[in-house]
Amino acid sequence: MNGAEALLGSLAASGIEICFMNPGTTEIHLVEALDRVARLRGVGCLFEGVASGAADGYARMTGKPASTLFHLGPGLSNALANLHNACRARVAMVNIVGDHATFHRPFDPPLAADIEAIARPYSQWLKTSRIAGTVGLEGAEAVAAARAAPGRIATLIVPSDVAWGDGGTIAAAVPALVPAVPAPSRIEEAARLLRDGAQTAILLGSHTTQGRALVAAGRIAAATGARLLAPFAFAGMERGAGRPNVERVPYITDQALALLAEFRQLILVGAAEPVAFFGHPSRPSRLMAEGCRIIELATPEEDCAGALAALVDALDASRTAPQLQRAGLLHLPQGQITLEGIARAVAAVIPENGIVVDESITSGRGMMAATRGAAPHDYLVNTGGSIGIGVPLAVGAAIAAPDRPVLCLEGDGSFMYTLQALWTAARENLAITTVIFSNRTYQILKTELAALGTNPGPRAEAALDIAPPAIDIVPLSKSLGVPAVRVTNLEEFAAAMRRGLASRAPNLIEVPV
């Protein structure tokens, strides 16, 4: 058995089911081995940033890693921006990066690069394989490293002679580190804070806004009066009617300061203290009020769900019912397209058990509030601030959960970084309704420019426009295999989303804003 088959077989034996891939010549033996490893399915991507974003979305929905396959240093480079987001989302991912044959690399051919140096900033585990005999085990180790809580990026570099070399063996799964529950003293400290009556917030990071962790947090909030918060850049949240309500810290610094001003105590659960998204000449970086007491219930690497369960016990709250969000009275809005109307229309059409991916930036400012009482759904956002993750994330989520309709809300500027993701959605016939908000500008930057108070000139203004030429979204989408419509009022918008979500196939809606 060659190294390629041993590696893919070992990934499959460790539970890897998907490989988002954009291979080249140095990976050809890995491609060839796909037919001999039935449990590992390749999903083609036309650009590597689609693959890394999709692997992130897959991990967010399944809690387990997908693999990726990239072509040497440049292929990995194209994946980095969405690896940045994946690192911030603390998800599991296993990247396989091909390299030149070990005997060929010293000749410094054109595609040679220091792949380890390129991988290191966004890899928590990194190794270069040397012989076919061990590459299977290294694959299993990569999966185990990726699965260590809360989820890590593992990158294995595979020279082509390792892939084609003989003597490979399929390795059994390597157990992942089991995260520790924080020491009882930390649980007790948090319980004391929650009992003392001061206004307290619990900031939920590292996948605690879902599943049993979220229910436990809801019990704690109900029992103590604490408020549940999520960082602005959270990874994923179960929300809507019947779920505990978690407030997102706003992006706008002044709004975040206003929300957080009332809290005298903050309990961090796998999250860092909230800070402004960007530094500002006259606004603080730290967002909590002066003198707010901050304690860390659990680090991201600890068992955050276990810590919340222990805290429930310490508070004797295991029979306390969490306060659950009630279903909203969701009316379909009508008439002219407004940002408020868009948010209400989305809230009204989110299907039961749907998945919302939100990279709508300025066009979606009211989206979180409006959708609070929508049908229960998962909500995924851009966690690292590198725009261009929306449609790739939707692709990964749709592959992870093929029975759940995905609604992807995307700004036109962000969309254009990774528009190739539509092609993968079409190729895999994924149930994704992509909504493109077409304002033909990097509006978030226009706002920043205006806020400088310097009366910006025409060149600065033009530098932030993405027209002319106006990008014609509908034919663009169709050209990549995804049917598309443009809507001109809120009724059409809602109807198009309903049709799209019901179709169980990829489709796109352009919304001029």
Next chain:
Amino acid sequence: MNGAEALLGSLAASGIEICFMNPGTTEIHLVEALDRVARLRGVGCLFEGVASGAADGYARMTGKPASTLFHLGPGLSNALANLHNACRARVAMVNIVGDHATFHRPFDPPLAADIEAIARPYSQWLKTSRIAGTVGLEGAEAVAAARAAPGRIATLIVPSDVAWGDGGTIAAAVPALVPAVPAPSRIEEAARLLRDGAQTAILLGSHTTQGRALVAAGRIAAATGARLLAPFAFAGMERGAGRPNVERVPYITDQALALLAEFRQLILVGAAEPVAFFGHPSRPSRLMAEGCRIIELATPEEDCAGALAALVDALDASRTAPQLQRAGLLHLPQGQITLEGIARAVAAVIPENGIVVDESITSGRGMMAATRGAAPHDYLVNTGGSIGIGVPLAVGAAIAAPDRPVLCLEGDGSFMYTLQALWTAARENLAITTVIFSNRTYQILKTELAALGTNPGPRAEAALDIAPPAIDIVPLSKSLGVPAVRVTNLEEFAAAMRRGLASRAPNLIEVPV
């Protein structure tokens, strides 16, 4: 004056005229300063890989650097793949990368990253600015570093408080290092080799396939019988009727071995010994015949053009006329589209003083041979093997040489990595005729797969297809603002290219192959 204006003013004072940009919030003061630095023009790009590829094309045509502007680590990450190509092309480029304010960075906000680590693999000069007072000088130093022979990538990281800080001053240009002519003993050694009668090749790297260096090489070849070669991955070449002929080392290893077998001596001029593009289980990495004597006339960092001039003198060849390529008898081919017909059609329509950018991969295999006797033109190719540089390179070349029509030959697979470049071509109304060869597969990989001799399975085959869905290139191009047509025979192809090149505006031709 704030740091932003000081930096842009200093870049302009050092001769930088263009900034290919995709800014964000941390760069907003640099955007705002654009209106106060009239000599520096911003060119908007929807994706950073377009900007880095365009800066490469600009540098290849002008011999001087453009600047780029990127948004923190992720923005720079998206630029890396074409920075890889630019490093291999040994061109000058100045990257400006915004970062968080220095006081904000320690709080590790979502977009924070180790930008220096991300930049280092593809930056020969790298610095992070710390105060507004020195950022102007650092900009001038970056330009000087970039201009050091043969051309380098310089990256300056600019925290946002450096950009908005007061006390900036515009720095005068800093002189670039003047490259040294190699020692007379090295010139003499090469002259002795060339006089001794053994079959000798001269491999021309580092911008010696153009201008006075090419003419000198032509004199040397005519005087001595040596053959002029260029590496497969060359940066740019002046060729066609009236220019000395330079043969490109083929991509296919067996063809390269066949071409190079006859040479007993090889003189390197700013180039490395030719090696196979990829290592292979049963083929050599080194391409020269066993026992071939290899000497280095000049390193890339030395004055390669000066070395060739000195060699002309040493050979007493200054009055020897170079053997110049004669104009070919170029007939427009007719009928069905074939790869041979495509190459002949291109050769027939290349306009006098045109620029050809060739990333046609398998569809353009015969292109170099067919265009040898075409009208005089510049020919640019992918120098680092990271596909997705074609249209960005054309954008940069067209901005560098607005009076010269650009013909960009592009494979559909490569095109899809950086298709956003069409939008910049439309926005700037650039005289680029882009030809997309639509074979709907990564054909080069299909060939590799077939060569394994393992009877590839359906999953491997499918992994190398880029259909279904078939990408509909014509509406895709139109949606990005570039008029497009599809041709079905060679007459239509040639006519469409002629119309397109005459239009002096962006246009695209899809050629099914």
